[in-house]
Amino acid sequence: MRVITVNASKSYDILVGSGLIDIVGGILTQSFEPCKVAVITDDIVDEIYGESVMQSLEESGYDARKFLFKNGEKSKNINTYIDIQNFLAKNELTRKDIVLALGGGVVGDIAGFSASTYLRGINYVQVPTTILAQIDSSVGGKTAIDLECGKNLVGAFHQPSLVVCDIEALSTLTDEVIEDGLGEGAKYALLDKRVFMHILNKNFDLETFVSLCIEYKKQIVEGDEFESGNRKLLNLGHTIGHAIEKLSGYTISHGKAVAIGLDYILSASVKHGKITSDDYEKIKVVLSHLTKNVDKSLCPFDIKDIVECMVYDKKREGDSISLVVYNGLGNCEIESIKLCDLLGYFQ
Numbered sequence: 001m002r003v004i005t006v007n008a009s010k011s012y013d014i015l016v017g018s019g020l021i022d023i024v025g026g027i028l029t030q031s032f033e034p035c036k037v038a039v040i041t042d043d044i045v046d047e048i049y050g051e052s053v054m055q056s057l058e059e060s061g062y063d064a065r066k067f068l069f070k071n072g073e074k075s076k077n078i079n080t081y082i083d084i085q086n087f088l089a090k091n092e093l094t095r096k097d098i099v100l101a102l103g104g105g106v107v108g109d110i111a112g113f114s115a116s117t118y119l120r121g122i123n124y125v126q127v128p129t130t131i132l133a134q135i136d137s138s139v140g141g142k143t144a145i146d147l148e149c150g151k152n153l154v155g156a157f158h159q160p161s162l163v164v165c166d167i168e169a170l171s172t173l174t175d176e177v178i179e180d181g182l183g184e185g186a187k188y189a190l191l192d193k194r195v196f197m198h199i200l201n202k203n204f205d206l207e208t209f210v211s212l213c214i215e216y217k218k219q220i221v222e223g224d225e226f227e228s229g230n231r232k233l234l235n236l237g238h239t240i241g242h243a244i245e246k247l248s249g250y251t252i253s254h255g256k257a258v259a260i261g262l263d264y265i266l267s268a269s270v271k272h273g274k275i276t277s278d279d280y281e282k283i284k285v286v287l288s289h290l291t292k293n294v295d296k297s298l299c300p301f302d303i304k305d306i307v308e309c310m311v312y313d314k315k316r317e318g319d320s321i322s323l324v325v326y327n328g329l330g331n332c333e334i335e336s337i338k339l340c341d342l343l344g345y346f347q
Ligand code: GLY
Pocket: 136, 137, 139, 140, 142, 227, 231, 234, 235
């Protein structure tokens, strides 16, 4: 098992290994006294891990209670959030108790946001069960729910107390969910040489891949926890990706939309002379080992419509938008681009 320690406003360990979910109770005893644990999960994850997690917690001396909601982004809303708050209050959780998020990004985001606000903030543990949640959303303390106007518009920075990444859990994922995670993984490959090189390694393995992505994110979060600077790099491919997700009515998954967004960014790098067409082709071949979705020809929308939608992005500042641009392997930077120049930047 690998242990990666994040030293942000709060220090916490991220454990990466196999078979960790079945012994999660024992793992918790290393950090927490017996207390109440509110397990927040969705119906699909519950079917696979619910029983063993509850059993492991009970056997390790925790008073475990479970809150279930329907799988999917549509559940990440104010109603589920209020139901969770009431669940925590009815079960009389105190500041000494723990929220445990068991599932993918939706579960982690809403459970984390619930923990950040209940009693003005209690501890929470992330047990991410998807690639996307393991390499990105469970690390760094971003928590949120969606509004009708857009995703993640209400949220808080609230670091977890512990993150437990069980690599074995990834073997139960559908192709669609794996694809979603690997789209986000392609982002890390462009940001970090070590991740990129590991994709080329004939001994490629998911545990190392997940760990390398987390190590990269850890460094970014330690340097800029509240996203006033370099943390924005993690938005590589996301400004376009979010617009694509929104235009599709969220039928195109986050990771797939980000992967398409990465291709737009790489193509713009060629256009602006940052990389050659040859570099572009080589990068695409490497990324295709992860996902075939780094390909803007898969995008059903016109760049004009995408740019129009980007105007409403969270990263807009006045009449400009922060865009993460690619200047070469492990060399990305944040550029402020005027909204009126945005279409020309890509076209
Ligand atoms: N998912 C991007 C971040 O955590 O900053």
